[in-house]
Amino acid sequence: MLERIHSMKLKNKIFLSCVSIIVLLSLLFSNILYRYVTLQTTQSFYENSTYSLIQVSNYMDEKLKGLLGRVHAMQLNTSFDKMMKNFLYYDEPNFNAIAVSEFSNSFSEIRSSDPFISSIFMYTPKGNFFDLTRPLKYSFDFKSSRLYKQIEQQPKKTLYWGSSGSDEIYADGKLVIPVVLRFSIEGYNGDSLLVINLDCQEIYGYLAGTQPGEGSWAMIMDDMGKEIAAYHYPVINSLTNDAQLMNQITANHNGTQTVNYGSEEYLVTYQTTRIAPWKIVTVKSESILLKNLRQFKTFTTIMMVIGVFVCFFFALIISNSLIKPLVLLQNTMKKVTDKNFNIRFHYKYRNEVGQLGDSFNYMVGEMKDLVGKLNASVAQLQEEKEKVKNEQLLKRRAELRSLQAQINPHFLYNTLDSINWKANEINAHEISKMTTSLASLFRTGLSKGHEIIPIKDEISHISSYLTIQQMRYGDKFSYRLDIENSVLELYTVKLILQPLVENAIYHGIKEKDGCGSIVISGAQTARGVEFGITDDGTGISPLQMKLINKRLSEGFVVEKDGYGIYNVNERIKLHFGMEYGLEFFSEHGKGTTVKVVIPQVKWEDAHKYA
Template sequence: MREKIAGLARRWQSAYRSTSIQMILSASFTAVAVLGMVFMGLTLFLRFSATSNAQQSENSQRVLAQVNLNLDSYLRSMMRVSDAAYYHVIKDLDLAEEDPANQLELLYESNRDSLVSIALFSQEGRLLAASPMGVLKNSVSPERESWFTAATERIENLHFSTPHVQNLFDDPDYRYRWVVSLSRYTELTWDGSIQGGVLLVDMSFAGIEQICKDVDLSASGGYLYLTDDAGELIYHPRQQLIYAGLLEENNRAAAAYTDGTHTETFNGEHRQVTVKTVGYTGWKLVSVVPAEELLDNYGQLMLFFLFIVLFSVFLLIFVNLRLSEWITAPVKKLDRAVKELEAGVQQVDFDVGGPYEVEHLSHSIRSMVSTMRHLMADIVQQEAEKRRSELDVLQSQINPHFLYNTLDSVVWMTENGRTEEATVMLTSLARLFRISLSRGSNIIPIADELEHARNYLTIQKMRYKNKFSAVIEAEDGVEKLYTIKLIVQPILENAIYHGMAYADGDGEIRISARREGDDVVIDVTDNGPGMPEEVVERLLDPDAPRANTNSKGSGIGLRNVHQRIQLSFGRRYGLTIHSEPDAGTRVQIRLPALEKVPDQGKEGKP
């Protein structure tokens, strides 16, 4: 898998490098514009969908509100019948002396379009009065019915039952009427004493069914149903199929929903469900709109959106091609000018015009070419200076006066019989020459450089008749590192000529080498008369006039060592001189810590 991805990435990079800037700009502009249009279109589409869903929700809520209002009116009319029967008929009668049947019949006759029956029962379930039918079935025990127990257990409320077949009375017509029972607890007067009872008003379910059937949600493919607070169906347009087990409804879950709009998935179908609670009863009005019906309304919008996108893409491709050609023409001209420069043409025209950025780029390239030519000239000059510095170093490595004086001292010692001292001086001189040559290598171990300094000091101490002492120290491991050769001896030469020539046996020169992180520091310290600050500043100044190289203490040796180190390792390395009159001088050499010889053994930055 990773190899396939890497292969695709390589092919993409290859195609990108071989594609013109005009094509890249055109494709980029078109892709960005199309993505922008798609994003805006999807945003508008989603916004439209959300608005459509919200409108459908508001429509369902309005429908449910209207149905709720109609049901509330219907239920209130039944409650008024119950109140009239109780407060205007039953409550004022002594049932031991008067029969309320006639008055209940009158009440029934005035509301017979919505009533099936009115009945009054004692607390034991005995029928006291009823209209229009007054004979109970032998198999019926009213006190065991749910509407009866609900009224006696919660005497302060009115109780509505779920739809059921009226099965209390013998019906001469043998009709089965679907009713919703409204029951309540009543106080009955019997022979001056108060007893409990139950008033039953059976409402025709056809009235409720008609209210719910009148709702039209067919435009959105939806329907409405009614449940009690426990989720039992009171009305459903396909109620018979549900009772027969041929269809299912999510009525139990819907009864637990709060009023408002919800989304649900039932039997794999996404639906928008709106719930409204019917007052006094706890019943739930539920409207259901399938999500597929909502999506059907978006088809035409999607077609229109696709047409707009395709048309815009063709238009954008044409416009972007023309625009990218106008932008890239100066860039192509600048590219041709750069290729001419690569071919070696001396006079190249970089005035390409075009947008500000391209014109600025052409000016920058012209300025860069001019700067490069000046830099090349400077590099040539610097190389010449470097070669001259190297020649100066070679000239200052072995001062002719030092060699002559050493040989004169050897001859004088030999003539006076001091052959042992002459031998030591000649041996030190030979070792000095051997390390100076180093088989042509310019990079030597620090141990050899310190040995070279030790031989040089041996010769000078004998020439100056031990007017000074010398100490050479090095930390463990430093002598194994590498340095360019002959950087300590010129510093010792200056220390001897300036500080030790007039010493009276108390002169001291100390050489110490140590490592500081990634650097090596070599300090050459003497206790001579020191130098003023202006002399110190002039010693390493490359622009200072050069004195006679054959004169003692001219400073050319220090300056050459400083330049050689910086040419080899960079500006952060070289010499630092600390000196004060009558306080001595300390010259510090800073080098990189080289643990091996650089490539080819030549000077250069490691």
């Protein structure tokens, strides 16, 4: 027997296994299920009533919390506060018209966002504001309303929850629950009231939707036992007339109570909400529960019989569907054994068979492409060899150009020294001074090929440059160096200050009428080392300054105007990182300050940034 079973086709094994398991499990579980459901339904009847009520209470709390949150957000809005002050402080018709329009739009938006909100109204000592999309009651006077009188009896309450009743403000007269927020405007004597009317019909509609159906009812009452939202079914009327039950509900935060009305037994569950002083009460009939259990027993038996026959049918379909792709894959593999590497296994599903087919297709494709990839690899190696050869050639040329660039400046130094010697010989001191400054300028610019130099060398370089420019322009400008001593021993990228000083002279001081001044400062800050180049020249326009700073922050480089400052900014970011660089501050007609921020680089760390 076992040998015959082992020798069966895989399709027949799957079918036989499925049928055997289904029949045994159906008989076993149908009996266990009914017993378990009967027991659990009775036990969970009480638990589910409490749990579902807590969920309803939490939902109501969240809805009310969100409602109050939106209203508070509107009150805390600076535009709301400004409009209220303009309206209350001044007797300007324009302020009144703006406030009426804006508040109406706000009220309408809040009301449209939540179906629980029926209407919104705001009272102030100076006037009232309405939702203009809703018609008001004729000759409405809020101070004469029942709601206003109730609020005034509790003047210290900032949040008042009213009892249900007809809407006293708007013409539709819906049954509503008023929620009133009392607030005041700074500097104005007198409180304002914001009234949010909750739609009783919508609230009860939600409650009714949470009940499972026949034999279940729900209602909301306030902390005094007064009905807030409910349909007047006979059971609800009996409950509200039961003084003992009402006293128990109002005295406790939550609970469950079994009561008898006539020949029926009901489970009464109640829960107090956290936001509003309300109690949500549900009533469920136990007789309906038992009726549903009897129906469940009959239904289970019928479904068990139907399920067995359906499972036979699906077992056959499943066994065929499992075997069919495996047979197809087997036939495809046989074709590959005949060296047909163009064959592929096509299967649209991403299950184990599909993944196996993908692996098979990948294997066949790899075998087919192996020779092609080998040839491509040889060609690629040849191409890379040629590329390395070209790169080495370019590198050698660059080294030769660099050597030539170092040879030429030595001739220039010797020439400048000769000019300086001749100038001293004929007592041409200004020429000597300018020649010495120029030689110092070139020496710092070359820096023996080093890109990172001490800040004291950079300051020496800019001092030489300013000496030359001052001799050129005479009394056109003066300058001052204000550099902290602690900064001088730190290191920086070379030639970052001279283009900025040159920019200050040519675009600031030169275009100014009269004499100007330039201040170069340097100090250690929390951001690193900060240099400042400040001139009292013509300045730049706000639009141009905004464009320059935007380009500097993005590392933008222009080809023409302003190339120097963008080049300095790009070099700083390249060596030190994107968080460092330049920033412009200017006031048109008064001057410009360029802030340069670099890290605090010591001698032992300078090589890391080269």
